[in-house]
Amino acid sequence: MVERNTLWSDITDRFREELGRPSYDNFIQPARLASFDASQHNAVIEVPNELSRERWLNTYSSQFTTFAFETNQMLLSNIDVRIVEPVVDLIEEIEKNNRLSSQQMRPGDSTKTTLKHGNNLDAKYIFDTFVVGATNQLAYGAALAVSEGSLEYNPLLLYGGVGLGKTHLMQATGNNALVNNPNQRVLYVTSEQFTNDFISAVRNGTTEKLREEYRNADLLLVDDVQFLSGKESTQEEFFHTFNDILGHSGRIVMTSDRLPKDIPDLQDRLVSRFQWGLSVDINKPDFETRIAILLEKAEKENISVDRNVIEFIAKQVDSNVRELEGVFKRVAIMAKFNQSAGDTVSIDDATKILAELDIAQKSEITISFIQETVAKFFAISISDLKGKKRNKEIVMPRQIAMYLSRELTDNSLPNIGREFGGKDHTTVMHATDKISAALESNKLIQNQITTLKKQINGD
Numbered sequence: 001m002v003e004r005n006t007l008w009s010d011i012t013d014r015f016r017e018e019l020g021r022p023s024y025d026n027f028i029q030p031a032r033l034a035s036f037d038a039s040q041h042n043a044v045i046e047v048p049n050e051l052s053r054e055r056w057l058n059t060y061s062s063q064f065t066t067f068a069f070e071t072n073q074m075l076l077s078n079i080d081v082r083i084v085e086p087v088v089d090l091i092e093e094i095e096k097n098n099r100l101s102s103q104q105m106r107p108g109d110s111t112k113t114t115l116k117h118g119n120n121l122d123a124k125y126i127f128d129t130f131v132v133g134a135t136n137q138l139a140y141g142a143a144l145a146v147s148e149g150s151l152e153y154n155p156l157l158l159y160g161g162v163g164l165g166k167t168h169l170m171q172a173t174g175n176n177a178l179v180n181n182p183n184q185r186v187l188y189v190t191s192e193q194f195t196n197d198f199i200s201a202v203r204n205g206t207t208e209k210l211r212e213e214y215r216n217a218d219l220l221l222v223d224d225v226q227f228l229s230g231k232e233s234t235q236e237e238f239f240h241t242f243n244d245i246l247g248h249s250g251r252i253v254m255t256s257d258r259l260p261k262d263i264p265d266l267q268d269r270l271v272s273r274f275q276w277g278l279s280v281d282i283n284k285p286d287f288e289t290r291i292a293i294l295l296e297k298a299e300k301e302n303i304s305v306d307r308n309v310i311e312f313i314a315k316q317v318d319s320n321v322r323e324l325e326g327v328f329k330r331v332a333i334m335a336k337f338n339q340s341a342g343d344t345v346s347i348d349d350a351t352k353i354l355a356e357l358d359i360a361q362k363s364e365i366t367i368s369f370i371q372e373t374v375a376k377f378f379a380i381s382i383s384d385l386k387g388k389k390r391n392k393e394i395v396m397p398r399q400i401a402m403y404l405s406r407e408l409t410d411n412s413l414p415n416i417g418r419e420f421g422g423k424d425h426t427t428v429m430h431a432t433d434k435i436s437a438a439l440e441s442n443k444l445i446q447n448q449i450t451t452l453k454k455q456i457n458g459d
């Protein structure tokens, strides 16, 4: 009895000899012998689209029967040619996926190699360099437990906004698992890569090999599962991968930008499976954690940045850690540059960096920004504004700056006093009262305050 694979490969070899390359590539290579029944002289060919079907019915079917007889003495009289939707879906999926991947490519993504090249882990993502704070400690704890072999949170789903450390934690889980047991099969993959791997395998007829690689994983890490949305065939494959891994007590960690129930066009059975274990969110780091992250980066880069500059950046950049890192990289370059000139990075330098990165406008108004603006407006120095001089040309701008700090920021009176060279809160109170009273009748002060507010607000 002739085996289906043998029959197919003998016949396609003959087609390759007989046909030109474009015809072979377009119509023979994408087709597949779904089944054949020697006793009934029947064969079923699956093709990806209507054009191929027509070609097969009109031209290749008769050649197929001739080749079947010549190569394997198989007598086939009835050839059924069908379009198989999944193949059509798959081709659409890979195209859609490639478009998405190229749009969403981030720096470093290109280093994520394909499955065959190893586990895809990046050694720089480890637990040691992950700063733990109130908004990520649960995720950190669960990821650490999974890396140590716990099956309690299986699957573990880490979800949250962009740049908050999901990939870092997930990769750290893989790296630490391998430290604990180097013989484990750990695989990290983005959901786009899973899709592409699967589609290429279908095209190349190597799905079994691929399944073996994925389904035998002891720890499978799948990043950005929200991109499985709408990819029916990939979801089907992922469903089986998921079941197989949990079936042999393997662990799965996934990340997503939202909860599975909020991912559109995700099969219900996947939604429910994704929530079997633990879903834990990662939120924006709070002020203290942002400071700790910056200090950690400074230590790692071996650069010294003044504490007040670190705090200034942490205050201004509160969106996500990736943005914080982006600012820090610029500060680090400047720090190295200044260091050689025996200087450090100042708040002014940091302000410029933020402005260049277009972060300043989005940020909260700070006391130092108010001081800078007021000093410039009255053409006096910041140190005079913060100092103790009692002459009129300095006192009035100082009181205006204190008034604006009270008006435009959330700082307390003692805090404002501290920022003005360590003055008492009663001095700030006196200043704000004085300016408020002057505003009732003094036209000049009214105009000055209006102009300054505009400058500070960036209007």
Ligand SMILES: Nc1ncnc2c1ncn2[C@@H]1O[C@H](COP(=O)(O)OP(=O)(O)OP(=O)(O)O)[C@@H](O)[C@H]1O
Pocket (backbone or CB within 6 Å): 129, 130, 131, 132, 136, 161, 162, 163, 164, 165, 166, 167, 168, 169, 257, 293, 321, 322, 325
């Ligand atoms: N708590 C943290 N401590 C130290 N570094 C962090 C922390 N959180 C994030 N990072 C760093 O911030 C950068 C962005 O993090 P990561 O890529 O893990 O974000 P993500 O949540 O996966 O984002 P996305 O959804 O865009 O893929 C990385 O360089 C990461 O190392």
